[in-house]
Amino acid sequence: MSNAIHRWSTDAVPPAQRLDYWVGAVCEGFLEMDVTSPEAGRFGATLESAPLGPIVVNRVRGSAQDVYRTRRAIAQSRHNYFYLLCKTDSAWVAVQDGRSARLLPGDAVLVDSRRCYEFHLLQSADTLSLELPTAWVDEWIPDAGDQVARRIDGQSGWGGVLCGFLRQLSPEVAVQPPLPAGLLSDQLGSLLALATGQGQSSAPDSSREALRRRVLDATRERHAEPGLTAASIARVLGISERSLHRCLACGVGEGEGAITFAGALTGFRMAAARRMLGDARFDRLGIAEIGFRVGLTDASHFVRQCRAHLGATPGELRRRR
Incomplete structure (x- = not known):
């Protein structure tokens, strides 16, 4: 697993060279930026990075520092991205387009590498940073x-839901994701749209509700397919993936609040599992087989999902009926 995680550490060089090494690591692992630090004489930092579907999960740990994305750096960059950052241990500041976001521990912020920005990491650099392709972000926001x-x-x-999701991500999770990478990236996109207020639709309530119902019906019908994705459902319905996620993100009345595709799919799978585990006619099937029948091919993952969403393991659910 560790071979799939790219890692840079200032431990590789003598103390006097560490800040210069870190600037090079940042430019290689992220993109061209300048870095200064009030702790230059005792500076230390690490960067770990791994891809998760279309995004890249980066974890930075280290000394306090100030990061600058300059016009010169932008001109030198061959690629650009949005970055979604979340820092949980201390407050910090992000600046872009004349706005200064003062972020508390656990908050998140989005920045665009095509424009100048500044990060002032006042106490430590410990941050989760997701690299998001610009086209991917534009589909969601x-x-x-x-x-x-x-x-x-x-x-x-x-925002709280999004940041809670971000806190579960790491390079290790990216290498061994608990769900298909496509589902996790869809979940991220949906939550990012909701957290930034992009879940509203201008479509009439009746047409929005009809589309939402079509999406949910199709997902319910196909929930038992391992690896089912939002893109697959959208393709069958003849709509864009963005339209699918946006219709789910819009509540359409009492009891019909905003949801995500991953949440709806999990709900259908767990409802089917509950029915089978509660019916003695299915006792001839092993736990792994029931998991397979609801679309979860990993037995241990099926057990974890039952515990998280149904409040008990499959075996316990059988014994309780």
Whole structure:
């Protein structure tokens, strides 16, 4: 597993060379940026990185530092991305487009590498940073450029849900994801749209509700397919993947609140599992077989999902009926 995680550490060089080494590591692992630090004489930092579907999960640990994305650096870059950052141990500041986001522990912020920005990591650099392709972000957030350097509250609302999800990500999770990478990236996109207020639709309630029902019906019908993705459902329905996620992200009345594709799929799978585990006619089937029948090919993952969503393991659910 460790071979799939790219790692840079200032431990590789003498103390006097560590800040210069770190600037090079940042430029190689992320993109061209300048870095200064008030702790230059005792500086230390590590960067670990691994891909997760279309995104890259980066974890930075190290000394306090100030990071600058300059016009010169932008001109030298061959590629550009959005970055979604979340820091849980201390407050920090992100600046872009004349806005200064003062971020509390657990908050998140989006920045665009095509424009200048600054990060002031005042106490430590310990941060989760997700590298997001610009085209991917544009599919989820139509006005992504207006969302940069805006604090996403990590303690309440959809921002809290998004940041809770981010805190579960790491390079190790990217290498061995608990769900298909496509599902996790869809979940991230859905939560990012909701947290930035992009879950509203201008479509009439009746047409939005009809589309939502078509998506949910198709997902329910195909929930037993291992590796089912939002893209597959969208293709069958003749709609864009973005339209699928946006219709699910819009509540359509009492009891019909915003959901994600991954949440809906898991709900259908767990409902089917509950029915089979509660019916003596299915006792001839092993736990792994029931998991397979609801679309989960990994028995241990099926057990974890039952415990998380049904409150008990499959065996316990059988014994309780």
